[in-house]
Amino acid sequence: MLMAREETVCVIIAAKNAEQTIGRAVGSALAQPEVAEVVVVDDGSDDRTMAAAAAANDASGRLEILGFTRNRGPSAARNRAIAVSRAPLIAILDADDVFFPGRFRQMLACPDWDFIADNIAFMAEAEPLCQPARFAPRPRRLDLKAFVLGNISRRGAPRGELGFLKPVMRRAFLDAHGLRYREEMRLGEDYELYVRALANGARYTVIESCGYGALVRENSLSGRHRTEDLAALHAAERAILATGGIPPEALPVLRRHCRQIGNRHALRHFLDRKRENGAGAALSYAFGNPAALPAIAGGILRDKAEAAYRRFRPRVPAEAGLRYLLPAEPV
Template sequence: MNAAAPTNVCIIIAAKNAAETIAQAILSALAEPEVAEVVVIDDGSTDNTAAVARAADDGSGRLNVVRFDENRGPAAARNHAIAISESPLVGILDADDFFFPGRMRQLLAQDGWDFIADNIAFIDAAQAIGAARRIDRFAPRPRLLDLVGFVEGNISRRGVRRGEIGFLKPLMRRSFLDQFDLRYNETLRLGEDFDFYARALARGARYKIIHSCGYAAVVRADSLSGSHRTVDLRRLYEADRAILAEARLSREATAALRRHERHIRDRYELRHFLDIKRNKGTAAAFAYALANPGALPAIVGGIAADKTEHLRRSRSAAPMALGGSGDVRYLLDAFALERAE
């Protein structure tokens, strides 16, 4: 490790049944000279995730592996890691992803931020080895992301799969988190990142984005299952309502959050209708729809859209980024108007 580099970053990895990928994630974080701590929370795995994680230790004393006996969810795992870590900067790394070399240096070269995120490369799992050599070089082009832009970037569109700004993985200043007592909402198993960043932005966080690419999100067939529960959708739109009730927002930010709340609520109503149909029959489902006329547009529109989904389906197994080609796609490609020469 380069002794001259300041070591002031804690990387948090919440992992469940990630024995096949956790070592690569850990090693990529430990390879960054600026990383002082890597905290892995084994969130109730039934495989040997914790043992594989400990085996990835580089002997520098920076790795801390904690195991939960029962699954508590990524929000609880991240909150625990924040509580036991000491570094002034905190970053999130998913257990099946990894950093490209030099990511921390690129991020820390910027100033004037409470949160800072870089571009993400979505990479098919079969192409992950050697991906760093194929990554395009984007000019940093730093810009600040406000609450309106963040929320609008998380309202998904049919035919554009997993391209939301919420996929960004920022570094965060602990001082800002502590100032506003910001932690992840442990009732959420879906959208916990969105809710966390939205609440930070509602409290005035300076969220800077650079277009340089330092984060690799590895795409596997089972990662696209969308296996969230119907109740998770309800809890997410209720979290939107909590922000609207608690924060003093501009008219534009209020309108954007209401659009997101309606978007998630519409998804919930469709899923709830289909759950009733599956569990209690068609008659019960239509009785629910007729008794809740406000849900009818979401139900009818959702069913119609699902019936025509094959006409819009992406041919790629990887998430649709906002541009890109080949086996690597970039989340922020649409905003990077020019690449570094």
């Protein structure tokens, strides 16, 4: 089925203590002509996030601001926004990120998709906002195997980042397959939803044009992952594997990703036990879980090697400008 040009977009923004950035995010969403709704859900902030979002209102009647009295996590906030919105297309915008002008025009020009994602420009917090390079769209289809493989860390290579993609999602597909964010998850909730969508046959298109700017911040909430967050991601991925229906070509890479998350959780759990109860408790956990021993030992050695490397390597100033998630040639 071809994409109908008149279809409109609901932009969903889950926000937690985002007073400094939420106004820019809301403004960039309202500036897109294809946007019919912007729904902000304040996830239990203790700053002026809601007031800052309201200050960005353009009086078009498209902005709705909701709030949770306590923090429930981005998955719950996004599900709430989906429930109250009506536009046929759903787009996620993080509260410290921004849409570049013309983003949805480029995406909606592509036919035949259930999910469509574009390139992401990563912006350093200290750098001024600048426009991205112009890339040809070059649309291609992303299947489950390629998506999961693009999220697997490999030694000597940059860690997988395809889970960072921020696709526009067709509401009808989500509803037809009962797809919503798993509310117990605070890490990898996007990745997990996309895996379930692809396992259900979603046509996922990726274009190289860049319409999304992601702010890279040292104190980003998404950069602080708790042990229980890793446990929830590992449990969710095991549940997907147990449900079945995974295409045979994708099954080995999905199992590999699941093992990698399990190994990260085992190492984090070991370090928690050591910090909270001492080395004896940590060793008791490790030897009581022999399957986790290689992950724990390997993780400790890697951490020590990386710490030594950081300590002795020469300081190199970070490159100015934008880094792009998808490799592309400017036009």
